[in-house]
Amino acid sequence: MPFVHDQTEIEWPEDDSEPEPPRANQFVYIPPPEFGGAREPVRFSVVLPDASLEPNEPHPPAEREPPAQAEPPRRSILDRLLGRLRPPAAQQLSQGAYQEERKRQERAQDQLRLQLFAVMVPALREIGGLRAYCRYDGGNDEGFAWLDSIEMRDGTRISADSVAQRLGDIQAQDKLYAANIVKRPDGLSNREQLKDFVRDWLCTEWASMLLGNSFGTGEYSMYGAFTVDLEACTITDDPRADPVVENIHIEI
DSSP states (O other), rough: EEEEEEEOOOOHHHOOOOOOOOOOGGEEEEGGGGGOOSSSSSSSSOOOGGSSSSSSOOOOOOSSSOOOOOOOOOOOOHHHHTOOOOOOOGGOOHHHHHHHHHHHHHHHHHHHHHHHHHHHHHHHHHTEEEEEEEEEEEEEEEEEEEEEEEEETSEEEEEEEHHHHHHHHTTHHHHHHHHSSSOOOOOHHHHHHHHHHIIIIIHHHHHHHHTTTTOOOSSEEEEHHHHHHETTEEEEETTOOOOOOOSOOOOO
């Protein structure tokens, strides 16, 4: 999680207020493999095996890296986007059953991730996308990732809003519904849903592959960016990323 500011030795104010935000020059770059991530370039597939061609019951992505204890799972990104509630605490499982359920959820998450890539990456290619540039930040409790821009084959860059508009023009949302990756939105337009998928969900899946499922959880704050080659299906961290953040505060 490349640009990291260690918070383990921060002195908190005696009045319990928040400490001053760190300065950009206090962050240190750490390559993903040295921080629990994967070696680069990280490769992913957009080809479904035969067993994955049958449509499944639509469901949101599994939560990243369930905690070691049998705690009720946190809401996924898509749960939060659609206002779904977390399961009640009464549904906690025994440790053995929890571990089995965790493995099942991880397999389901891998399957859903592959289905998402198999639909969305070809769609991004179809609208002329060559590379995606994504940013991430977080720390303490959670990590976040979002789309900064898509580089097109003609050399221009377009924003998440423009990406959603062009995906809507080729009816990419119908491919998501046909694959039963998600249900049709209730109170959310197709363009808003496509923007959510590309800007948040898709980039978070790529970030998890690069940085690890629990990226952003620890006594630190972090930020960074990575490039996704949509043709080669590779993810590469940007060691020169600017300190652009959405969910933490940095003193520039």
